[in-house]
Amino acid sequence: MKPNLTRRSLVGSALLAISSQAFAHPWVDFLGQKDLDRSIFAILQQYLQLTEEDRPLMPAFIRRLQTKDLHTEDPETFKRWARGGKETQAELEAYVVEEFVVASNFFAVRAGEESRLRILPI
Amino acid sequence: MGAFTLPQNEKDKEARQKFLDNQPKIYEYVDKTKPNYKAEDMDIGLPLMKDPGPADANQADWALKIFTLFLKIRTNEQAIYDKTGYDFMTPKPVRDIPRFVEVLKSKGNIQDYFIPDPGFIQGDASMGRAKSINDYTDKVFVDRTPDNKGTAPLPDMAKVWDKDETFAYNFLAGPNPNQVKRYTLANKPADFDLTDFDLGSIPGFEGDQIGAAIAAGRVYIVDHSDMKELFANLPGAPAPNAAPRTFNGVRSADWKYVYAPYAAFAVPPGGNHMMPIAIQCGPKADGHQIYTPKDGYSWKMARACVLAAHNNHHEVVSHLGLTHLLMDPIVMATRLHLHPDHPIYQLLSPHFEGTADINHGARTSLILPEKSVDRLVGSKIEMNYPYLLKNRFGHSFRKNFIPTRFEAFGINDTRLLPNYPYREDSLLIWNAIRNWVSEYVAIWYTKEGDIQADFELQRWANEINTKGRVLDFCLPGVSGVRDRDDLIDMLTMTIFTCGPQHAAVNFPQGSEMLFIPANPMAGYAQAPQGLGHSEKDFLAILPPLDVAVHSWAILSTLAGVNNTRLGDYRGAFNLHPKSELARQGFLGKLRAIEEQIKAANKTRRSIYNLEYVHLLPSRIPASINI
Numbered sequence: 001m002k003p004n005l006t007r008r009s010l011v012g013s014a015l016l017a018i019s020s021q022a023f024a025h026p027w028v029d030f031l032g033q034k035d036l037d038r039s040i041f042a043i044l045q046q047y048l049q050l051t052e053e054d055r056p057l058m059p060a061f062i063r064r065l066q067t068k069d070l071h072t073e074d075p076e077t078f079k080r081w082a083r084g085g086k087e088t089q090a091e092l093e094a095y096v097v098e099e100f101v102v103a104s105n106f107f108a109v110r111a112g113e114e115s116r117l118r119i120l121p122i
Numbered sequence: 123m124g125a126f127t128l129p130q131n132e133k134d135k136e137a138r139q140k141f142l143d144n145q146p147k148i149y150e151y152v153d154k155t156k157p158n159y160k161a162e163d164m165d166i167g168l169p170l171m172k173d174p175g176p177a178d179a180n181q182a183d184w185a186l187k188i189f190t191l192f193l194k195i196r197t198n199e200q201a202i203y204d205k206t207g208y209d210f211m212t213p214k215p216v217r218d219i220p221r222f223v224e225v226l227k228s229k230g231n232i233q234d235y236f237i238p239d240p241g242f243i244q245g246d247a248s249m250g251r252a253k254s255i256n257d258y259t260d261k262v263f264v265d266r267t268p269d270n271k272g273t274a275p276l277p278d279m280a281k282v283w284d285k286d287e288t289f290a291y292n293f294l295a296g297p298n299p300n301q302v303k304r305y306t307l308a309n310k311p312a313d314f315d316l317t318d319f320d321l322g323s324i325p326g327f328e329g330d331q332i333g334a335a336i337a338a339g340r341v342y343i344v345d346h347s348d349m350k351e352l353f354a355n356l357p358g359a360p361a362p363n364a365a366p367r368t369f370n371g372v373r374s375a376d377w378k379y380v381y382a383p384y385a386a387f388a389v390p391p392g393g394n395h396m397m398p399i400a401i402q403c404g405p406k407a408d409g410h411q412i413y414t415p416k417d418g419y420s421w422k423m424a425r426a427c428v429l430a431a432h433n434n435h436h437e438v439v440s441h442l443g444l445t446h447l448l449m450d451p452i453v454m455a456t457r458l459h460l461h462p463d464h465p466i467y468q469l470l471s472p473h474f475e476g477t478a479d480i481n482h483g484a485r486t487s488l489i490l491p492e493k494s495v496d497r498l499v500g501s502k503i504e505m506n507y508p509y510l511l512k513n514r515f516g517h518s519f520r521k522n523f524i525p526t527r528f529e530a531f532g533i534n535d536t537r538l539l540p541n542y543p544y545r546e547d548s549l550l551i552w553n554a555i556r557n558w559v560s561e562y563v564a565i566w567y568t569k570e571g572d573i574q575a576d577f578e579l580q581r582w583a584n585e586i587n588t589k590g591r592v593l594d595f596c597l598p599g600v601s602g603v604r605d606r607d608d609l610i611d612m613l614t615m616t617i618f619t620c621g622p623q624h625a626a627v628n629f630p631q632g633s634e635m636l637f638i639p640a641n642p643m644a645g646y647a648q649a650p651q652g653l654g655h656s657e658k659d660f661l662a663i664l665p666p667l668d669v670a671v672h673s674w675a676i677l678s679t680l681a682g683v684n685n686t687r688l689g690d691y692r693g694a695f696n697l698h699p700k701s702e703l704a705r706q707g708f709l710g711k712l713r714a715i716e717e718q719i720k721a722a723n724k725t726r727r728s729i730y731n732l733e734y735v736h737l738l739p740s741r742i743p744a745s746i747n748i
Binding site: 047071072090091093094095097098099101102105106107108110111113114 | 179181182183185186189190193194196197217218219222223226
């Protein structure tokens with residue numbers, strides 16, 4: 001979201017990325033944490049213009065999609081779409097984009113009320 | 123924004139005036155006579171802000187809430203499509219990235235994306251009519267688990283809607299809770315004369331006499347007879363009060379109806395709440411008779427007619443006209459005449475958060491032909507505009523101060539009319555707001571002369587009274603603000619309308635109105651004539667299921683966004699310790715009121731099987747933003 005990355009924010013992002021991955025849930029084994037992070041991030045980068053600075057948010061966002069009652073599809077459906085490759089890519093993209101705007105402070109950042117994206121606490 | 127200052131004390135008067143001089147370039151009234159007018163601006167004849175300015179946007183917390191809510195509502199909508207088998211005219215709403223991205227950029231219509239009007243049910247000879255009352259639960263509240271969770275839980279109202287106590291509750295604590303008046307010999311309508319009514323024959327009133335009850339002040343009335351003005355009188359229609367059902371240019375074969383009824387209520391001697399005793403669904407001259415609770419399904423049909431009229435009035439007048447659109451010119455005048463450093467601007471602005479924005483949306487979408495209001499209320503949409511204008515322009519600001527209105531309507535005596543939740547709770551909050559505003563005004567206007575010297579404030583009040591056409595905003599013979607007491611009155615009523623009054627008329631839509639047999643907004647058959655009606659006749663007057671589905675979605679939206687909080691000024695007074703201290707006092711009073719209402723709700727539940735939660739301070743937004 002923020003076009004001007006500073007050295008300081010990059011360092012911060014790297015640290016956050018390490019700490020986020022450290023407590024990733026085991027359920028993501030089905031795809032591999034890194035692959036899943038990468039594919040979800042690519043979707044959000046494409047449609048919501050997330051930047052490298054936002055990449056560390058992916059584990060927390062993906063964990064949230066695995067928590068019941070917080071979103072509009074059950075975790076099994078998300079898992080199926082994430083595994084499905086090209087056949088389910090369209091469903092995955094649409095789902096992830098809609099869910100990210102309500103799982104994060106997307107609107108606050110867009111309105112200039114906050115400066116950096118974060119996943120909202122559950 | 124600097125420190126708060128009255129204009130007469132401003133150091134840089136020139137810069138302040140320059141700022142205000144620029145405001146008319148940003149804030150214009152919508153006006154079809156202006157060269158820059160476009161048809162989509164929708165001048166409906168009221169003084170309204172043409173385009174919301176930078177200070178009028180909802181904040182990000184609002185956007186987050188409405189998107190989250192829409193995802194939830196769409197889930198039930200999808201379940202309705204999937205599980206009922208209904209072939210609606212509009213395809214099932216689904217995720218669609220390009221459209222969603224357009225919505226995020228405010229280029230697409232958010233409602234049409236998430237919860238489009240489904241339109242009529244196609245290929246159904248019954249035109250979507252319910253075959254039993256259960257259809258209104260099973261075909262509407264579909265995404266619901268056995269323990270009543272999911273995205274469409276049934277509200278408590280669905281369990282008690284059919285009782286006469288609940289019918290009475292609707293007028294004391296429902297979506298349109300300030301229409302009850304005491305019935306007296308002096309004000310009785312000539313066309314609804316109850317002086318010979320056999321009150322003693324009504325269950326619960328054995329031995330009582332109507333003359334004694336009227337004399338004691340125990341009889342009350344809701345009079346919607348002026349809704350005759352909403353009759354469309356269309357050539358070829360089955361009746362003067364019929365209007366076509368249309369969607370996307372398609373006409374349904376059936377019609378919807380609006381009524382002009384009277385309903386009478388009485389409190390039994392020594393009783394603790396009022397009960398309905400008589401209903402007349404329209405003028406006697408049109409053949410309408412009086413129904414009583416002894417009349418079986420004919421009575422239930424008469425109740426449905428009253429509710430349909432009452433809720434039509436609610437949406438057009440009490441909700442849209444007398445909260446949203448009444449506040450719009452006050453927002454305008456505030457933006458035009460008060461500098462953001464003005465202490466009254468700072469007091470009012472949080473109460474206007476999102477108002478012009480949501481009003482703009484309503485004016486340019488929700489109330490257009492074939493859009494949601496047209497689809498849901500009984501009257502033809504074009505008939506609503508003159509009725510809305512008449513009621514908005516005729517609504518006296520001062521005669522509707524909460525204590526004044528209760529007294530004028532003869533409903534202020536808690537012994538004669540006990541257990542009136544809206545009256546009890548609204549008075550508590552009115553008084554708390556008045557105290558807070560009084561302290562605030564005293565901080566900033568230390569002597570009476572400060573009011574007259576405040577030229578921004580004087581222009582502000584004058585604008586509302588003249589261009590804003592808010593009747594009696596200024597005292598008779600005064601063209602601005604007379605004194606501090608006068609300002610306190612103006613501010614109390616404004617803040618009360620933005621917060622508690624809008625909460626009282628908006629949020630019951632999500633509890634009392636979701637289950638549509640409890641509170642229909644239109645009828646779908648003529649009012650009953652004669653006696654001996656059946657359940658089938660009753661079902662025929664209730665809304666078809668396409669209306670029930672769309673109504674559920676729209677009302678869930680309107681009642682589902684509860685943003686900002688009464689008493690929260692988003693930090694406006696952080697640098698002003700005296701004002702902040704007064705605000706803290708206000709918050710303390712609101713907390714005490716919260717406990718008082720919770721205690722009262724125990725009694726209410728024992729009487730009505732329902733509580734009244736809409737004026738709990740913890741649930742009252744600061745502003746009209748949905």
